[in-house]
Amino acid sequence: MDRRTFLKIAGTGSLSIAAGCTSEAEKTLFSLVQAPDDMVTGKAAWYASTCRECPAGCGILAKNREGRIIKIEGNPLHPINKGKLCIRGQSALQRIYHPDRIKTPLLKDKDSWRPLSFSKAIQLLKEKTLAASKKGPNRIRMLTEVVGESLLSLFSKSLHKWQSAGPLVFEPYAYESLKRANKEVFGLEGLVSYNMEDADLLISCGADFLETWLSPVEYARKFKVMHALKSGQKNLFFHVSPYQSLTGANADLWMSCHPGGETAIVLGLIKEALRDGKGQHLPESVRLSLARAVAAYTSTRIAGLSGIRTEHYKTLVYRLMDSRKPLILGSGSGSADANALQTNIAANLLNLILDPDLTLLDFANRHRVETAASRSQVLNFFQALEKDSVDLLLINNSNPVFAFPPENRLKDALQNGSVFVVSFSNFMDETSRLADLIFPMGLPLETWDEYEGKSGIGSTLQPAMGRLNETPNIGDVFLESAFEIDLSENNFKTYLFAHFMRKGIIGDEKGWVQTVRQGGTFSPTASDRPDRSVPDSAADLLHSISKPLDKELVFTAAPSIRFFDGRGANLPWLCEIPDPLTKIAWQTPLLMHPKTLASHKLNHGDVANIRSKWGSVEAPVYEYEGLHPNVMVMSIGQGHGSYGRYAENVGLNPVQLLSPKPEPLSGGPRFAVHPVSIHNTGLSMAMAHTDGSRIQHGRKIALSVSPDALKHGKPHKKHGLTMHDFPFTLPLPEGYDPKRDFYPPHDHDTYRWGMVVDLDKCIGCAACTAACYAENNLGVVGLKQMIEGREMAWLRVERYHDPVRMEKIMFLPMLCQHCDNAPCESVCPVYAPHHSKEGLNNQIYNRCIGTRFCSQNCPYKVRRFNWFDSQWPAPLHLQLNPDVTVRSKGVMEKCSFCVQRIKQAHGIAKNEKRMILDGEVVPACVQTCPTGVFTFGNLMDKTSRARQMVEDPRRYQVMGYLNTKPAVIYLKKVVQDI
């Protein structure tokens, strides 16, 4: 080889090696030759729809970019959620792109599944229905989740055609006791809604309206209107329950009572109200019978029965009698105790006594979930399958096998050889696994439908993107298989149109288009109080009250804000974002009171075995103060045996311990069980804590102030350099002080973005975190990495207990503070953290080499490092926001204030030759927060809302004494000492 050849080979060789070594996977860009009309590359199209993650029915807008949905936001026009969305609603997106979604119908073939084409599956359905209906009446049964009126009527009609009774609506949380109580008192077996925002005092006897109860986004918003700081005062909220829950954590006073003890308290309050001369409008007979029922409830007896402190009860009485518009809510979604019905009746009666016109109850706009059958009806339904020799069972998108305790033997009912079970489901859940045919259908974001979360609201669903697979609309499947309708002419969409026309919601095609465009027709019917007198029997049930469980250990399964009844457990975001109270991700701990832990010689993190008559479970115990000492709580939702990779064998299912017998009076499920035994297995488990400490250690982090101090407090006179007397310093040139600052101020031109976080409004629900995950392509790391402490959340909701009264909790959303004196910026050797002209602390991913010095030096610890490449198993990656870079391994990332949205606003403003308007830039967390905690804006603009809020006397900066000059300014929580 001569020298030249050698050099050539060496040159090309090293070049090709260098060119081949890249950390980027090969990508292909395709452009559409003919794009759909509404698709402009780089521009989002928004489709209005309705969220179907729970029966509340919030309005949503699905953001479609280049043909696929990348984000869901609340629909501002929708009266239920007014543009806001909860953690589950944000995560609904992952259902469409779930890697374990079933794409074709699956027919059980002995022990395996045989894929079918959709036409064959429909053919099979036709054959089965025909064969069954030929055999005789009622050979086909159907169980469905709560669906819209039109779909429900279609199901009924189809079943009718097949000579069978209509479908049974199944919801794990069906509010049986509340419905029955409404029937007893108001003569209406339904679920009224509450005008909570108009109340001046709120008492909840366990109703977890910030988590799952009826319509959490709606009530979270209304609650914060009611509970807002108005002229230096706040209305009060008392929560009485054995388990605090997130709702109780947001109460001014949470009163821990014996399980079943709430009833005594409400009865006592009725007694006090009657004694106070209230309730004169009630018929004499009712009043007398009521007086008789409550006669025995003296304050000492109540204290004994309920276990709450007498002075707390006296406060409750005093405040209630003092209030003008009180609202009393009954038990929660998982009404756990034997007295739930009586509690709800008593709460209704108390509302009636204190507010003769029941102005706070809305009888017209009732919650749709009222259509759900009671637990005992559903149980009978399954028990009758064999007896009634049912041939075909259709299950629409429900998972009763998971929701019912194993002792209910639903498995056996489904596996009974004679019945052919069809599960309309997109996932291989416990029920589908037992089905004979799994029929995947289009998900709510892919199909035409209609669902009114509250009666009187027409709310539509429309396909917000093209199909990833051929799953049909379930309406179409029924139209085709029951009515042999040619779908090319008439399909479920036309059916819906006709339905809307019939109901008079729309008049013509134009009206339809308008309705679909805005997501529904929102003219809530005016409240009409049913003019029915209270039946004399209303108070009858109040005479028979079970004794509260003051000594026995009770195990309670609580509904989960993240997983609802378990349907959310397969969505990675919901698993990854920690529980707001325990701050544990991916796992299901058993919450126990420290006293109970000590008496059982258990420590936080030990694995305990809990055994009831019906089953047992081994769970890690979690020391938690927000509990009655006799109560142990586990949240419902995890522990699936089958539900895709993110749910299978993740967490635990508390339902397996519960009694199979429904509550005799209301027909509802029992979410509490006793007696239970607990013993230490001697094992311990690493828990995926995302919190390092539960208390603040006296640091200036989450601060609160009393209304008095706010009113009379003087501004800090003398400033110093320590944590508690350092002056408030705006991240603007005016915050520059040559005595304190080494470097000259940044010269921001025109804009200096900042955020005001009102802690008084934060309920800790973590919807902001979910929105951030969705908007910013945050990676999901999974249980093992969570235990290692490697979560990627850019925005976390910190939870701090009061060290003296641990049941008092504060929440603080922590995100990048976009400091003006950012400690991260100066330490990076390559300028990857960069201070922008608009005050943003930009992280330049391409420049980052991963020294992690910025994270070490960040006092707020909001920076997140990509320890590995994030995984989005196909087709989850289709959800990724094209406006945000996907970070590779070895790169630091953090909150950018949704810089992509700022840039977009810049583009629009520039085109229109104007400045960005106040409120034009809405970061994802700000957008979704149900209670409006965040205000984002330009701090340079003295008229911007954010800047004006900075003048609030409650303002402070977290760790401001470091002179970081954060641009995230917190407003202290106003805490009333009761």
Next chain:
Amino acid sequence: METIYKPQRPADKLKIKMHELTFAKIDQTVLDTLKPPSRNYWLIIAILFLGILFGAACWGYQIFKGVGVAGMNNPVAWGTYLINFVFWVGIAHSGTLISAILHLLRAGWRNPIARAAETMTVFAVCIAGLFPFIHLGRVWLVFYMLPIPNQRNLWPNFQSPLMFDVVAISTYLTVSVLFWYTGMLPDLAVVRDRATGIRKKIFTVISLGWTGAHEQWRHYTRGYLFFAALATPLVISVHSVVSWDFALGVVPGWHTTIFAPYFVAGAIHSGLAMVLTLMIPLRKLFHYEKIITIAVLESVAKTIIFTGLIVGFAYGTEFFMAWYSQNPLEMAIFQYRPTGDYALGFWIMVICNTMIPLLYFFKRIRTSIPWLFGIAIFVNVGMWYERFVIIISSVSRDFIPHAWGLYSPTFIEFGIMLGAFCIFFFLFLLFVKHLPSVSMTEMKEALDQGASHGN
């Protein structure tokens, strides 16, 4: 030339011992070490090489998978890689201290160990320099840290202490390598003169034509002195700069002005311990007893007492300052260190670095080879833990309690650490068998004058 022994200070045992030596004996003892090594030697070299490969494989795996294979997390984003970095930089300090500062101070006892200590410095700096690379999330982009002119005018941030490090470490490496090589020149010529074959050729090249001419000696001694003078400030500056990686951060427990002197003292402390760790086996294996006398080792031990006391004083000062400042965060971190999750590390650090070296106060202990060696090992361990405690405990509990978290190293990190120790001993073993591990020149000078060059 006849050796004339003129006791200048009768009490100086160092010299009394030396009179047993002659120039020829010195040459012979040192050159004997360069005889073809035994099979066992190559076996050890092979084992160490395997250790290096193992460490390299661990690093390769980390590059391929991501830094997550190490145990770091949020909040503890710095782990054993930076602990080892500081540890090795510390080790690197004593070499220069011994060869440069003690040279300037005319401490004659440094002559027998100066060469080995300097070699230790060079290798330790090299290894220390590796760790920041291993630490990086995207090591393939490390050139961003170099001020290379580029189209986008992107420049490194000279405000960052990590940039200070790049400058300080590379300067230190350059100077110590040159100093080491310069000092070795006359010895290389000695080896050349006795060597045959390929070895002769190699040593002819690397001895740069040294003939021992008077003029060469004049330049050499001047040059060596200037190098010593140049290297002296580096001893102080390099570890001061390393300490600023921490002291310039805002983290409680790091953000303190004592860090620079504290780190320098710590570095010398650990370096001297490493000198003992290396010299004692070397002395035994190569029969250097007459050259590296007990008195030499004793002097090292005495210096260790001194540095150990400084380090202990620094520990105390930190606690005092935390209390005196009444800063709740500082107080919290200094309460956490001795009582919290890393209390074991803290007490290992305190006991090994400040208590155990005090045993050297006893003459019987500091003249006993097993004790000398054992205590040196303790100090090495203690100094590793000092870096562990400083780096890990502070960030694991800094400002925001909600973000607190714990760290523990993983298998990969231990693999890389093992690899690093293997490289060090691998290089050092190659050195002792292939280059003169004791400076024959300086020994001869000391023999004559009881001090060092230039007199």
